[in-house]
Amino acid sequence: MLFHERYLWLLRYALRKIWVRVAGFALLAILSLVVARMFSGRLPVELTQRSGAAVVEDLLTILATSMLAVTTFSLSIAVSAFAAAANSATPRATALLQEDNTTQNVLATFIGSFVFSLVGLIALNAGLYDESSRSVLFAFTIAVIGWVVFALIRWTNHLMNFGRMSDTLGRVEVAATDSLAARIQNPYLGGRRLFSTPPQGQRLHATATGYVQHIDMPALQGIADKTGANIYLCQLPGHFVYNGKPLMVITGAQLDSEAVSAACAAVVLGAVRTFAEDPRFGLIVMAEIASRALSPAVNDPGTAIDVVGRLLRVLSLWSEQNEPEPSFPGIHVPVVSVNDLVTDAFRPLARDGAALVEVQCRLIKALLALKCQAPEVFGEAVNVMLPYIFDRMNAAGVASADMDEVMKIVGGVQLSDN
Numbered sequence: 001m002l003f004h005e006r007y008l009w010l011l012r013y014a015l016r017k018i019w020v021r022v023a024g025f026a027l028l029a030i031l032s033l034v035v036a037r038m039f040s041g042r043l044p045v046e047l048t049q050r051s052g053a054a055v056v057e058d059l060l061t062i063l064a065t066s067m068l069a070v071t072t073f074s075l076s077i078a079v080s081a082f083a084a085a086a087n088s089a090t091p092r093a094t095a096l097l098q099e100d101n102t103t104q105n106v107l108a109t110f111i112g113s114f115v116f117s118l119v120g121l122i123a124l125n126a127g128l129y130d131e132s133s134r135s136v137l138f139a140f141t142i143a144v145i146g147w148v149v150f151a152l153i154r155w156t157n158h159l160m161n162f163g164r165m166s167d168t169l170g171r172v173e174v175a176a177t178d179s180l181a182a183r184i185q186n187p188y189l190g191g192r193r194l195f196s197t198p199p200q201g202q203r204l205h206a207t208a209t210g211y212v213q214h215i216d217m218p219a220l221q222g223i224a225d226k227t228g229a230n231i232y233l234c235q236l237p238g239h240f241v242y243n244g245k246p247l248m249v250i251t252g253a254q255l256d257s258e259a260v261s262a263a264c265a266a267v268v269l270g271a272v273r274t275f276a277e278d279p280r281f282g283l284i285v286m287a288e289i290a291s292r293a294l295s296p297a298v299n300d301p302g303t304a305i306d307v308v309g310r311l312l313r314v315l316s317l318w319s320e321q322n323e324p325e326p327s328f329p330g331i332h333v334p335v336v337s338v339n340d341l342v343t344d345a346f347r348p349l350a351r352d353g354a355a356l357v358e359v360q361c362r363l364i365k366a367l368l369a370l371k372c373q374a375p376e377v378f379g380e381a382v383n384v385m386l387p388y389i390f391d392r393m394n395a396a397g398v399a400s401a402d403m404d405e406v407m408k409i410v411g412g413v414q415l416s417d418n
Contacts, residue, residue, distance in 0.1 A: 018104045018111075025112025025144070029119035032140035036133035056138040057124055063145065064117035071110040074155065078103055081163025089168045090288040096171040096275065102158045109151040113144050165303065169289060173310045175275040176282025180317055183279045183336060186324065190217050191233070191331035193323070198232035198332070201251035204260055206241040210269035213237060214277060217328045219266040220248075224330030229253035231263070232332045238278030241269065279336060280344050286311055287348040294352040294359070304353055305362045311345045312366040319374050342370075342381035347388065354392035357402040364389060364409050386410065 082094045097103070120137055123129060129137055161167045187193070212235050224231050232249040235241055247267050255263065273281045286307050293303035318338065346363060353359035367385055370378040393403065 018108050021104060021108030022112045022115060025108070025116045026119060028112075028140065028144070029116045029123075032120070032137050033123050033128060035140075036129055036136040056134055056141055057121065059138075059141050059145070060117040060120045060124070063141070063148075064114055064121065067110050067114040067117065067148070070152075071107070071114060074107055074110055077159065078107065084163045085168045088165055088292075089172075090285055090292060092273075092281075092285045092288060093168050093172050095272075096175055097163060097168070100162075100171075102154065103162065106151045106155040106158070109148060113148050116144055117141075169286070169303075169306065169310065172282060172285050172289070173314060176279070176286060176314045177317065179275055179277065179282055180279040180314060182277070184317060184319070187335065188324075188326070188333040189215060189331075190327035191333040192326045192329060194232060194332040194334045198234055198246075198249040199251055201232070201249045202254060203246045204248050204250065204255075204263055206243060206245050206247050206267075206269070207264060208269050209242040210240070210271055211273045212239045212241060212267055213270040213274050214268040216266035216268070217331060220263060220331050221328040223255070223259055223263055223266075224328075227253040227255060227259060229255065230330055230332065233334060235267065236278075236334060236336065238273055238280055280340060283311065283314065283341060283345040286314075287345055291348045291352045294349070294356070301353065301356050301359050304349060304356075304359050308346075308349065308359070308362045308366050312369060315341060315345060315370055315378075316373060318377060338377055339381045339384065342367075342378065342385055346385055350385070350389045350392050354389075354396035355398060357398065357405060360389060360393060360398075360406055361409055364406060368410070 082097055085097055086094050120141065124134075124137070214237060215233070220231050223229065230251045232251070234246045234248055241247065247264060250263075275282050275285075290304040290307035292298055293300040293307070318341070346367065349359065349363050353363070364386070367378075367382045371382040390406075393406070
């Protein structure tokens with residue numbers, strides 16, 4: 001049976017959840033019981049007495065009571081950090097904080113050690129450990145305590161920056177960079193480039209409403225190989241679809257109902273956009289953070305200028321797209337538009353920061369820098385965005401002296417100037 005790539009994607013998504021790590025500690029407690037039963041009767045009782053394993057029940061009791069309090073306190077800190085990021089940056093960025101490996105590992109350690117101690121106490125009181133095998137449980141308990149101490153130290157250091165604006169912006173930038181770099185490396189998701197709109201053919205429509213989160217390309221190629229069809233995708237990860245919106249067009253064959261269901265299931269929908277396979281989403285979230293910083297309630301143009309620099313770093317990765325050999329030749333995939341990327345990144349700043357000349361100067365410098373680095377890629381998008389910036393500044397009533405400063409930049413001031 002073919003293990004579709006979609007299930008691997010779902011497995012990777014599930015492994016990012018905290019309950020998986022907590023379950024690992026419960027399995028560790030069960031493993032200690034299994035090992036203890038294996039060595040039951042083979043270990044001398046003197047080993048338990050000399051190693052101090054006789055007090056293992058007291059250690060487990062202390063671990064259970066203390067970890068419950070530590071877990072509650074740590075969860076309150078994490079929730080406060082999520083709320084602070086949502087209020088100061090954007091609610092869309094909290095997903096990255098919630099998936100932070102350090103936070104999940106630390107919280108899972110605290111909750112998991114609590115579960116471990118409970119399972120150990122239950123097993124002890126149930127008489128599943130004899131005098132000789134208590135040393136095995138003692139060894140496992142000491143290992144868990146050592147890991148808890150390490151987690152506490154790591155958690156203390158992590159809280160120095162966790163949830164602050166610089167930390168949130170850095171996470172969004174890394175997510176956007178990784179997503180865009182992956183799309184540059186694989187611009188058509190392994191398929192062939194779709195140069196124009198899909199041709200006429202059998203249209204497969206969405207049966208639910210949500211965002212496209214993932215497309216199972218191996219599953220679609222399997223359908224194409226089996227039926228001899230060509231598949232033209234109409235949607236990419238990040239697109240919003242609703243009941244009846246076309247997902248793909250099939251030519252060269254007529255798919256039966258079973259194949260249609262399989263093809264539609266290959267397009268995974270969700271309630272929210274995700275960073276991993278949607279390069280535009282990271283840019284949109286960074287632009288949202290800048291827009292909030294430019295609001296009258298916050299009035300923080302410095303953060304907006306910082307975001308402009310980060311957007312420039314991310315978009316500078318984009319160069320002339322390579323044309324890799326398709327891994328899924330039966331699937332035709334639309335291209336991510338550079339105009340859309342530039343619009344997603346810079347239009348909110350041009351709109352919300354129109355009256356702030358320092359923001360607009362940095363924004364125009366960033367756009368001209370992109371055009372200078374790759375004129376064949378960004379030239380058209382920049383030429384469209386610049387008049388929009390000027391219109392916004394005029395509508396905001398920017399003083400003529402400020403407009404002159406902006407026009408000097410466009411007229412040839414070096415891009416490296418501050």
